[in-house]
Amino acid sequence: MPTKPFDNIATAIAFSPNLEANMHESVRITRMLGHKLFFIHVGEGTEAEKENLHTILAQLATDDIEVKLIWEKGDIVEALLRSCADYAIDLLVAGAQPREGLLRYYMGSIARQLVRKTNCSILLMTHPNKLQSRCGKIVVNGIAHPKTPQTLAVAVKVANCLHAGELIVVEEVVPDKAMENVADDKQLQRANEMRKNKVNREQDRLNGLVSPFETTEELRIDTKILFGKRGYTIGHFTQTACADLLVMNSPDTKLGFLDRVFTHGLEYVLSELPSDLLIVHSHEK
Amino acid sequence: MKQWFQDLSPNLFSGFVVSLIALPLSLGLALASGAPPVAGIIAAIVGGLVISFLGGSYVGIAGPGNGLVVATLGAILALGDGDMVQGFLYTLAAIVVSGGVIFLLGLFKVGVVGDFFPSAAVQGMLAAIGLIIMSKQLHVMLGEINPVASSATELFALLPATLERLFIHAFEPLAWLTGLGSLLILVLHSFVKTGIVRKFPAPVLAVGYAILLNYLASIEVLPFPTLQAEYLIRLPENIVKQLATPDFSKAGEYTFFMAVFSLTFIATTESLLSIKAIDKLDPKRRRSNVNRELRAIGLATVVSGFMGGLNPVIAIARSSVNVNNGATWRSSNFFQAFFLAGFVLLFPSFLNRIPLPALAAILVFTGYRLASPQVFQKIASVGLEQLIIFSATLLATLFTDLITGIACGMLLTLLMQLNTKDRAAVILRNFFxxxxxxxxxxxxxxxxxxxxxxxxxxxxxxxxxxxxxxxxxxxxxxxxxxxxxxxxxxxxxxxxxxxxxxxxxxxxxxxxxxxxxxxxxxxxxxxxxxxxxxxxNSRRQDAISTWFKERSWSFHEDEHVLRKKMLHFRYFADKQLDGLRNVAVLKEGEGEVWFADLDYSQGELLTKSYLHTSAVLLTFNFELPFFVLDKENVLHRTAVLAGWAAQTNLENFSDFTNNFKLKVENEEKIKEFFTWELVAFFEAHKPYHIESHDKQLLIFEKQRLATFPEFTQLINFATGLSKLLQNR
CATH class of the missing domain: 3.30.750.24 (STAS domain)
Structure with a gap:
């Protein structure tokens, strides 16, 4: 059994016809990725509903994971964030629309608010209830950043837990001015040399990054260098490569409204999820 | 600098030939623009001198352009309020300013704006320019030097009247004889493909013919009166002293601003289109530095404007003549300007003998080239939508002006692309x-x-x-x-x-x-x-189907046969085979070779992902051992599903084992099967993903559709493998 990347996993629930299915789903994810599962319910419920919930919980009890129910009140996002802090949650699972409508894009969905404010890792799932125990390809960002090694370590663990076949570490090379200004043959030659050098440099760095992890029979670890706008190309590549999961660093600053108006970085991926998205929150050691 | 002297003689020669064409064209284009004829010559000379030293293209020729005729004429009419002479001086100021703007466009490297216009609209605009040039010059060619009309459409409406006057002999006979004769020469010349006639550029022949005709009349060989002064070019006696100077007193007015805008727009677009076209003609396959060229054009325009010349642009017709005559370097552009200056300064009296109807014929021919029925036919063959965009731009340009015309074309293209809800959503969501x-x-x-x-x-x-x-x-x-x-x-x-x-x-x-x-x-x-x-069909599909037809493969309309066979393979066990396309089959000995593009999907973790591949399926009349073979572990999952995940080592072939991952059901059978011949065959080819099942083999390369070269490699590999296995 591979080591699980997370301990405490939390997911929000609400009373709906899908309640039971959603809860089963969360249990399955937890069995693959963590040890404890917290259901967080925000808001009041009738007695009958509460009883119903407890019956389902009783059925869900398994030997390998612990399941807990938390009642919270108030604003849903704030309540979730509060309980994440209180119970030392390290992964929050949330459903998300693969693509946000124009209005939602500017107003922000709950999932997006969570991404912006949370202090733990977060898994955004585009198609709940479709979870299977295997996953073909995982794409991880390989950006030069102190958080990246930890993100990669988590991604490898997740890949092992999900029995993924391939893990691609991707670096996005933003062509700089000299590389873009190709007006004639001389400049083209120079631009290509510069690009070659840059690619070699980045490739060395990526190789160093993945060196602690070995390609095994089960999991092939690959690197790839993309050219284009940072934050955008990784999503595009995930789509082109038909990957099932994209793993990224958590944003350095809390994202605000202006970040959505002037799209950059993580916002490109958030506005149109190319696959499921795992945002890894790094813990400072 | 070295290149300037390296290929001196071919460039000197082509520069000379081009200057012969540039002379009548520059005069004619200036006349058609409503400017004094010398303005065109100045544009060509200044353009050639400045751009050859500072420019970024290699074999382009600078001079007044076709497209600018309409923009310049419009500017002169609008700024002069009926006074052509004063209007020209105002326009010179607009030319100077537009030169500055073009220079800035090049400086800030926005040469890409030239690619921002829909092709059909640009073609429609060019056709309109052709028609506008023709509308005036048809009259001049027939002998009506000054038709009274204010727009292209009115000029066309006047054509019957001019024809009527032609038939009642209201014009000088020598005028229309010159015009129509020159046109005939131009048309006939375009049909001549070889021979000595081809060596002389058509405009030179046409002008030569016209001068000869007038000369014959003057020595009374022909029974007609010689052409009056109004039918001939009039150049100032001392060109250098009588240069026009720009008048900036209208700068700041709206009409001035619009004139600058349209001059800049047309000069930039025409130059960029020409540069793109010339790079295709360049025998040395060099890429022009577009922004550098724009800067040079901008500077040349400023100088030309101050000296009383029109906007110099890169002219495609002259440039292609330049290439055809062996030009290899910008020096040819310099030499054409040099020779042109020589003609004007040394033989001004000779230039004064060129009859206007001959120049008009040259312009009519140029205009016809821009708006010929072939142009309409070409765009119509692309599709009705493009024809609509093309025609709308053409009509809008004809009835209003260039800027409105191209704006209409762009707007219409965008509206037509937005016309379904899905597409509108895609465009709006991803526009920025x-x-x-x-x-x-x-x-x-x-x-x-x-x-x-x-x-x-x-x-x-x-x-x-x-x-x-x-x-x-x-x-x-x-x-x-x-x-x-x-x-x-x-x-x-x-x-x-x-x-x-x-x-x-x-x-x-x-x-x-x-x-x-x-x-x-x-x-x-x-x-x-x-x-x-x-x-x-797409181009790729056409290529593939032609390839199949040439090799007498038969197409299989009924994809279910192949689909059934495909589904046997374990590779598809955890996948959904959505569709097969481009299915074809060939009998190869006792077996068959099938090809298909496959669309399939994998419903794994939360998202469904869609995959495509181009695959070959081989069938045999004997059993094969079960195995999967590849280099990248793509088929690892398949082997796991089958229950034989361990990698097999073939003891005798250590290189092969290191390179390929082979997983098998029964090791004994496999060792018999993988003879050195087969191993050598695999090692000699690209690594493909191969799975065997009963009497069938599945072969594919990437998890995307194969390009045409990849497709031929795949088929060659598969047929080779099929032959090898059957001949054992």
Missing amino acids: KPNTLLFLESSGQYHLSVRAFSNFTNYVRLKKRLDTLPTNAALVVDFSLCQFVDYSVLEHLGTYRDSFEKSGGNLEIIGLDDLTARTAHPLAPRKKPHRWLPNR
């Missing part, structure tokens, strides 16, 4: 977002993927990526994530394909198979099929 991804595939070719939609508005992003690639590289442009791709983009890509292929590279377009087009034209815009839009 980046949509290109470039990476190097492990096989060494570049993969350029385009997402959402690709049309004239976001072509600049695609172009940016394309321009950074060396043209001798192998490139796959993948549109499979696009909802639609428009005519402009496909046309531009066609140009890139040419330049890649000519310099030893390769540009393949994939992902258009799923998108369909209204017509069979290879550049017709492609979009998602729906009820009114039946499926239409």
Whole structure:
């Protein structure tokens, strides 16, 4: 059994016809990725509903994971964030629309608010209830950043837990001015040399990054260098490569409204999820 | 500097030939613009001198342009309020300012604006320019020097009147004899493909004929009176002393601003289009530095404007003559200016003998080239939509002005692309977002993927990526994530394909198979099929089907036969086979070779992902041992599902075992099966993914559709393997 990347996993629930299915789903994810599962319910419920919930919980009890129910009140996002802090949650699972409508894009969905404010890792799932125990390809960002090694370590663990076949570490090379200004043959030659050098440099760095992890029979670890706008190309590549999961660093600053108006970085991926998205929150050691 | 002297003689010669054509064209274009004839000559001389030293193109020729005729005439009429002479002086000021703007465009490297206009609209605008030039010059050619009308449409309406006057002999006979004769020479010359006549450029012959005719009349060989002064070119006696100077007193007015805008727009567009066209003609396959060229044009325009000349632009017709006469370097542009200056300064009296109807004939012919029925036919063959855009732009330009015309064309193109709800949503959502991804595939070719939609508005992003690639590289442009791709983009890509292929590279377009087009034209815009839009083959499909036909493969309409066979394979055990396309089959001995493009999907973790591949299926009449073979572990999952995940080592072939991952059901059988012949065969070819099942083999390369060269390699590999196995 591979080591699980997370301990405490939390997911929000609400009373709906899908309640039971959603809860089963969360249990399955937890069995693959963590040890404890917290259901967080925000808001009041009738007695009958509460009883119903407890019956389902009783059925869900398994030997390998612990399941807990938390009642919270108030604003849903704030309540979730509060309980994440209180119970030392390290992964929050949330459903998300693969693509946000124009209005939602500017107003922000709950999932997006969570991404912006949370202090733990977060898994955004585009198609709940479709979870299977295997996953073909995982794409991880390989950006030069102190958080990246930890993100990669988590991604490898997740890949092992999900029995993924391939893990691609991707670096996005933003062509700089000299590389873009190709007006004639001389400049083209120079631009290509510069690009070659840059690619070699980045490739060395990526190789160093993945060196602690070995390609095994089960999991092939690959690197790839993309050219284009940072934050955008990784999503595009995930789509082109038909990957099932994209793993990224958590944003350095809390994202605000202006970040959505002037799209950059993580916002490109958030506005149109190319696959499921795992945002890894790094813990400072 | 070295190059200036390296190929001196061919460039000197071509410069001379071009100057012979440039002379009548410059005079004629200036006259058609409503400017004094010498203004055209000044533009050509200044343009040639400045741009040859500072420019970024290699074999382009500078001088007054066709497109600018309309813009300049419009400016003179609007600024002069009926006074052509004063209007010209105001226009010179506008020319100077437009030169400054063009220089800035080059300085801030926005030469790409030239790619921002839909192709059909640009073609419509050029055709309109052709018609506008013809509308005035037809009259002049027939002998009516000053038709009284204010617009192109009125001029066309006056044509019957002019013809009537021609038949009642109201004009001098020598005038229309000159005009029509010159036109005849130009037309006939275009049909002559070889021989000594071809050595002389047509405009030179036409002007020569006209001068000869007038000379014959003057020595009374011909029974006509010689042409009066009004029918002849009038150059100032001392050109250098009588230069016109710009009058800036209208600067700041709205009409002045509009004049600057349209002059800048047309000069830039015409130059950029010409540069693109010339780079295709350049025998040395060099890439012009567009922004540097724009800066040079801007400077030349400022100088030319101050000296009383028109906007110099890069002129395509003169440039192509230049290339045809062996030019290899910018020095040819310098020499054409040099010779032109020589003619004007040394033989001004000779120039004064050139009859206007001959120049008009040259312009009529040029105008006809821009708006000939072939141009309409070509655009109509692309599709009705493009024809509508083309015609609308043409009519709008004819009835209003150039800027309104092209704006109408752009707006109409955009509206037509927005006309369905799905497409409108895609465009609006992704309008400002980046949509290109470039990476190097492990096989060494570049993969350029385009997402959402690709049309004239976001072509600049695609172009940016394309321009950074060396043209001798192998490139796959993948549109499979696009909802639609428009005519402009496909046309531009066609140009890139040419330049890649000519310099030893390769540009393949994939992902258009799923998108369909209204017509069979290879550049017709492609979009998602729906009820009114039946499926239409892409270029790749055409290539593949021709390949099959030539080798007498038979096409299989009924894909279910193959589908059933495919589903036996364990590779598809955890996948959904959605569809097969381009299915063909060939009998190979006792067995068969099947080819198909497969669309399948994998419903794994939360998202469903769609995959495509081009695969070959081999059938035999004998049992094969079960195995999977590949290099990249793609088939590992398949082996796990089958229950034989361990890698098998073939003891005798250690190299093979190190390179390939072979997983088998029964080791004993496999050792018999993998003879040294077969191992050598695998080692000699690209690593493919291969799975065997009963009497069948499945072979594919990448998890994307194969480009045409990859397709032929795949088929060759498969047929080779089939033969090898059957002959044992």
